[in-house]
Amino acid sequence: MTVLTTALAVNGDRLNQHIDQLAELGRLPHGGIRRLAFSPEDCQARQRVRQWMEQAGMKVRVDAAGNMIGRYAGQQTKLSAIATGSHIDTVPAGGRYDGVLGVLAGIEAVQSLHEQGLRLDHPLEVIVFSDEESSMIGSRAIAGAVKGEAIYHPEQGTSIQACLDAVGGDWSRILSARRSREDMAAFVELHVEQGSVLDSKGYEIGVVDGVVGMNRYAITITGVPNHAGTTPMDMRHDALVAAAQVTLAVQAIALEQPSRPVATVGSLNVSPNAANIVPGRVELTVDMRDLSQDCLDDMTYQLSRHLQAIAAKTRTDIDMTPILKVKPSPAATSIKSVIREVCQDLGFSAHALPSRAGHDAMEMGHITDMGMIFVPSHAGISHSDQEYTSPEQCTQGATVLLHTLVRLDQVYS
Amino acid sequence: MTVLTTALAVNGDRLNQHIDQLAELGRLPHGGIRRLAFSPEDCQARQRVRQWMEQAGMKVRVDAAGNMIGRYAGQQTKLSAIATGSHIDTVPAGGRYDGVLGVLAGIEAVQSLHEQGLRLDHPLEVIVFSDEESSMIGSRAIAGAVKGEAIYHPEQGTSIQACLDAVGGDWSRILSARRSREDMAAFVELHVEQGSVLDSKGYEIGVVDGVVGMNRYAITITGVPNHAGTTPMDMRHDALVAAAQVTLAVQAIALEQPSRPVATVGSLNVSPNAANIVPGRVELTVDMRDLSQDCLDDMTYQLSRHLQAIAAKTRTDIDMTPILKVKPSPAATSIKSVIREVCQDLGFSAHALPSRAGHDAMEMGHITDMGMIFVPSHAGISHSDQEYTSPEQCTQGATVLLHTLVRLDQVYS
Numbered sequence: 001m002t003v004l005t006t007a008l009a010v011n012g013d014r015l016n017q018h019i020d021q022l023a024e025l026g027r028l029p030h031g032g033i034r035r036l037a038f039s040p041e042d043c044q045a046r047q048r049v050r051q052w053m054e055q056a057g058m059k060v061r062v063d064a065a066g067n068m069i070g071r072y073a074g075q076q077t078k079l080s081a082i083a084t085g086s087h088i089d090t091v092p093a094g095g096r097y098d099g100v101l102g103v104l105a106g107i108e109a110v111q112s113l114h115e116q117g118l119r120l121d122h123p124l125e126v127i128v129f130s131d132e133e134s135s136m137i138g139s140r141a142i143a144g145a146v147k148g149e150a151i152y153h154p155e156q157g158t159s160i161q162a163c164l165d166a167v168g169g170d171w172s173r174i175l176s177a178r179r180s181r182e183d184m185a186a187f188v189e190l191h192v193e194q195g196s197v198l199d200s201k202g203y204e205i206g207v208v209d210g211v212v213g214m215n216r217y218a219i220t221i222t223g224v225p226n227h228a229g230t231t232p233m234d235m236r237h238d239a240l241v242a243a244a245q246v247t248l249a250v251q252a253i254a255l256e257q258p259s260r261p262v263a264t265v266g267s268l269n270v271s272p273n274a275a276n277i278v279p280g281r282v283e284l285t286v287d288m289r290d291l292s293q294d295c296l297d298d299m300t301y302q303l304s305r306h307l308q309a310i311a312a313k314t315r316t317d318i319d320m321t322p323i324l325k326v327k328p329s330p331a332a333t334s335i336k337s338v339i340r341e342v343c344q345d346l347g348f349s350a351h352a353l354p355s356r357a358g359h360d361a362m363e364m365g366h367i368t369d370m371g372m373i374f375v376p377s378h379a380g381i382s383h384s385d386q387e388y389t390s391p392e393q394c395t396q397g398a399t400v401l402l403h404t405l406v407r408l409d410q411v412y413s
Numbered sequence: 414m415t416v417l418t419t420a421l422a423v424n425g426d427r428l429n430q431h432i433d434q435l436a437e438l439g440r441l442p443h444g445g446i447r448r449l450a451f452s453p454e455d456c457q458a459r460q461r462v463r464q465w466m467e468q469a470g471m472k473v474r475v476d477a478a479g480n481m482i483g484r485y486a487g488q489q490t491k492l493s494a495i496a497t498g499s500h501i502d503t504v505p506a507g508g509r510y511d512g513v514l515g516v517l518a519g520i521e522a523v524q525s526l527h528e529q530g531l532r533l534d535h536p537l538e539v540i541v542f543s544d545e546e547s548s549m550i551g552s553r554a555i556a557g558a559v560k561g562e563a564i565y566h567p568e569q570g571t572s573i574q575a576c577l578d579a580v581g582g583d584w585s586r587i588l589s590a591r592r593s594r595e596d597m598a599a600f601v602e603l604h605v606e607q608g609s610v611l612d613s614k615g616y617e618i619g620v621v622d623g624v625v626g627m628n629r630y631a632i633t634i635t636g637v638p639n640h641a642g643t644t645p646m647d648m649r650h651d652a653l654v655a656a657a658q659v660t661l662a663v664q665a666i667a668l669e670q671p672s673r674p675v676a677t678v679g680s681l682n683v684s685p686n687a688a689n690i691v692p693g694r695v696e697l698t699v700d701m702r703d704l705s706q707d708c709l710d711d712m713t714y715q716l717s718r719h720l721q722a723i724a725a726k727t728r729t730d731i732d733m734t735p736i737l738k739v740k741p742s743p744a745a746t747s748i749k750s751v752i753r754e755v756c757q758d759l760g761f762s763a764h765a766l767p768s769r770a771g772h773d774a775m776e777m778g779h780i781t782d783m784g785m786i787f788v789p790s791h792a793g794i795s796h797s798d799q800e801y802t803s804p805e806q807c808t809q810g811a812t813v814l815l816h817t818l819v820r821l822d823q824v825y826s
Contacts, residue, residue: 195643212642216688227795228677228700229625229769230608233667235793240678244660251654254646264641265653266688268681275629275679275698285688287641356642382640 008112010402012395015108018052019394022088022104023096032093032385037131038066038163045088046167049103049128056111058126065141065177066130066169072110074123080185082120082408084109084401085127087138087360094133095387097394101375102190103128105398109405120409122185129360130167135160139363141177180367185412187364188335190373190401192389194357196380203351204393205400206374207339211355211362212261212289213328215296219246219307223316225272225280240270240279242314249306250286253299261290262356263299291328291354329362334411335371335404342403348396357382373400421525423815425808428521431465432807435501435517436509445506445798450544451479451576458501459580462516462541469524471539478554478590479543479582485523487536487822493598495533495821497522497814498540499773500551507546508800510807514788515603516541518811522818533822535598542773543580548573552776554590593780598825600777601748603786603814605802607770609793616764617806618813619787620752624768624775625674625702626741628709632659632720636729638685638693653683653692655727662719663699666712674703675769676712704741704767742775747824748784748817755816761809770795786813 025045026035035041046068053060053070060070071081086102106126113119130138137160140146161171193199198206223239247265254263268284288299304320311318336352343350355362355372364370375397378388389397438458439448448454459481466473466483473483484494499515519539526532543551550573553559574584606612611619636652660678667676681697701712717733724731749765756763768774768785777783788810791801802810 193643194640195645196648197645214642226793227607227770228679229627229675229702229771230606230793230795231675232608232610232673233664233675235609235613238664238677240660240681241664244657244678247653247657248661251646251651260645262642262644262646264651264689264691266641266683266690266692267686268653268683268692269686270679270681273680273682275700276677277679278677279679279681287688289642357640358642380639380643382643 008402008406010108010112010395010398012391012398015104015398016391016394018104019096019100022048022100026090028093033090033096034092035088035090036092037089037134038166042089043166046128049088052107053126056107057114058110062168063177064170064173065138065146066164066167067138067142067177068128070107070126072114072124073119074121075119076121079122080183081125082122082405082412083125083127083184083187084189084405085125085129085360086189086191087129087132089131089133091133091383093385094383095385097192097387097389098194098382099132101192101389101394101397105190105394105401108398109402112402120406121413122409124405130169132360136360136363139360141174142179143363143366144178145363146174184368186332186335186369186408187361188371188373188401188404188408189359189361190397191359192387193374193377194380194382195377197353198351198374198376199378199380201351203376204348204396205343205350207336207350207352208331208372208374209336209352209354210291210328210330211359211365212291213293213296214324214326215288215300215322216324217286218321218323219284219286220319221282221316223280223314226278228276228278231278236278237315238278239282239316242310242316242318243268243282243284245310245314246284246307249310250303253302253306254288257290257295257299259290259292259295261288261295261299263288289356291330293328326358329365329370331365331371332369335369335408338407338411339371339373339400339404342400342407346399346403348400373397373404421815421819423521423525423808423811425804425811428517428811429804429807431517432509432513435461435513439503441506446503446509447505448501448503449505450502450547451579455502456579459541462501465520466539469520470527471523475581476590477583477586478551478559479577479580480551480555480590481541483520483539485527485537486532487534488532489534492535493596494538495535495818495825496538496540496597496600497602497818498538498542499602499604500542500545502544502546504546504796506798507796508798510605510800510802511607511795512545514605514802514807514810518603518807518814521811522815525815533819534826535822537818543582545773549771549773549776552773554587555592556776556779557591558776559587597781599745599748599782599821600774601784601786601814601817601821602772602774603810604772605800606787606790607793607795608790610766611764611787611789612791612793614764616789617761617809618756618763620749620763620765621744621785621787622749622765622767623704623741623743624772624778625704626706626709627700627702627737627739628713628735629737630699631734631736632697632699633732634695634729636693636727639691641689641691644691649691650728651691652695652729655723655729655731656681656695656697658723658727659697659720662723663716666715666719667701670708670712672703672705672708674701674708674712676701702769704743706741739771739775742778742783744778744784745782748782748821751820751824752784752786752813752817755813755820759812759816761813786810786817
């Protein structure tokens with residue numbers, strides 16, 4: 001069917017009430033929300049979200065990876081789903097919008113259609129992904145990236161297998177959670193930016209170019225610990241001097257790339273770490289992110305060249321071990337175009353930008369057409385009780401999501 | 414009287430046996446010696462050393478600062494003492510030569526004279542200074558640098574006042590420990606180098622030019638912690654990038670000075686210290702040492718200029734707080750000349766060098782003529798059970814000390 005999209009609207013008051021209600025579950029006494037995946041608070045929140053899904057006319061199921069999937073039937077029984085969603089788990093002291101907005105706006109979009117007696121050609125799905133903030137097991141299982149290996153879940157102090165039971169998942173059938181383009185034609189996620197680009201530039205909507213890939217390395221520098229008084233400068237093997245050069249090289253490597261990637265030395269530990277001892281050993285991490293795999297590869301090459309030169313110059317040994325590799329996940333051109341058109345039609349200012357934080361959409365991008373809609377985060381603050389997106393901005397995001405879903409129904413017909 | 418110095422010799426076997434015996438007190442099961450000042454092991458060692466002093470014909474007293482002072486009477490009753498000595502306390506897992514050699518070689522020198530029925534014009538003193546490895550309260554009290562302020566002794570977990578009781582000191586009379594040139598004409602300390610200059614260059618004896626002064630600063634860099642993915646490079650206030658620049662500036666400042674000082678960032682702590690967060694705060698220490706106060710002053714000035722420039726460039730706040738200032742303590746020309754002459758007469762190769770580690774002699778240099786004799790440390794290793802100076806080298810050091818004391822008796826007549 002064809003829907004007169006200009007007449008469609010979400011109920012912004014209801015959406016923001018739902019956000020407020022979910023923020024009560026896991027609220028910490030001194031601010032922030034602690035709703036760790038698989039915790040009692042997470043289970044309580046899932047129960048609430050299930051009720052809202054059902055009120056919006058969806059059938060709800062939980063897959064083997066614990067993903068809760070609400071499905072609003074389409075008019076054409078043979079079409080694969082158009083999906084949206086995000087997560088409702090938080091970091092140990094998180095904010096109220098990260099993840100939650102995407103889930104509740106998806107439900108609100110379906111409820112709007114439902115209340116107006118509208119049904120798309122495609123089935124619509126709203127997915128609550130399991131454990132986005134730690135293992136990402138939910139979206140990874142759907143994308144086929146979980147192979148049955150043991151996963152330890154540090155916050156819960158137990159295996160992910162045991163965790164899944166708590167939310168109705170089933171580790172023994174984890175491979176059954178896998179999906180493909182055959183049953184998911186497209187996936188769109190609405191999320192707060194968690195950065196300051198939209199907020200500082202005054203844009204209402206971000207059209208995400210894709211989720212950046214990430215190369216993370218553990219670097220160990222071994223020098224010789226020695227007396228800071230009696231060891232002449234030219235007889236030192238100072239691991240911290242080497243680490244300082246590495247830190248500045250990492251910054252320079254990012255600044256040299258035309259695509260404006262980011263690269264960070266975030267963690268650095270010195271040993272023995274005493275004022276009167278020349279440092280003998282430093283362990284540090286390098287985190288590099290960009291939308292282009294070529295850029296990531298080149299930065300890694302540059303880093304290894306720098307490390308070799310620094311080791312020689314400082315007479316230290318430097319070891320570089322990969323600890324995390326995530327491939328970039330570009331957004332589908334078709335979905336980006338639809339989001340841009342929607343913004344234009346609705347009169348929202350839109351800005352194209354990459355997502356430099358990881359999202360469930362990243363995994364969906366590996367199996368089907370993916371897109372993301374960002375709304376501004378005040379001052380870019382995230383993973384904090386200071387995280388803020390105004391009710392109006394939340395409503396704008398949900399409105400763009402609703403119209404995007406409706407147009408994708410036509411694009412993928 | 415005039416002594417025929419060429420006939421004088423120490424008993425090297427006895428000296429090295431004493432070193433071995435003292436190394437048993439506080440020996441750790443897996444190597445190293447733990448004989449913290451004021452501990453039961455320290456008290457036991459003091460008792461042993463007191464016996465050796467008495468066997469060498471000395472009268473022993475303990476002053477208010479817990480310094481144990483053996484005195485071998487001179488022929489002239491009115492002359493002030495010529496003194497030597499060092500310490501017998503260790504770091505938590507130290508070696509067997511640091512401090513001990515100077516004390517036991519001093520006793521051996523006196524015993525040699527005593528056994529040959531010789532007595533100098535001046536009284537000879539061998540001083541075991543209290544707590545060289547931590548508060549240096551013993552030598553500082555003698556130099557008048559302890560004013561009665563409360564001192565906390567971290568290893569013992571109690572106040573220095575309580576510690577002093579254990580070794581026969583008396584905090585209430587601490588000012589009485591003070592001495593001057595009037596009753597100490599000269600002080601010479603024999604010590605292992607704790608550096609690798611003599612060992613690597615193959616010299617037998619080091620003639621110390623003085624003990625370097627030290628300026629130590631705590632530097633706090635305050636930036637803004639932020640998401641390592643979503644914060645563009647040009648919007649960061651990265652405290653670790655600033656700290657890296659500080660670390661390299663500290664190295665450059667030392668290398669630019671003609672007197673070859675040392676400067677070290679030995680301790681550095683990052684916060685929040687996570688791979689995915691741009692560092693918001695770094696605390697680090699800067700330790701700078703040189704024999705010239707002018708050089709120390711200039712390095713401090715250069716450091717503060719660098720910090721200002723780095724803060725502006727990295728958009729961070731940088732605070733610099735002095736935490737330790739020790740004035741350089743140059744050796745007396747007269748004593749350096751005597752040590753050099755003795756080496757020449759005895760056929761030992763000698764090399765002039767500064768002491769870049771602190772010593773009790775540093776404090777003595779503030780009240781009287783001071784000199785130091787170094788013997789090589791194998792590979793410069795110190796504060797470790799790997800510390801090593803051969804028995805022959807220990808005997809050579811004691812021999813030079815004995816002859817130096819005898820000649821100083823004439824020089825200061």
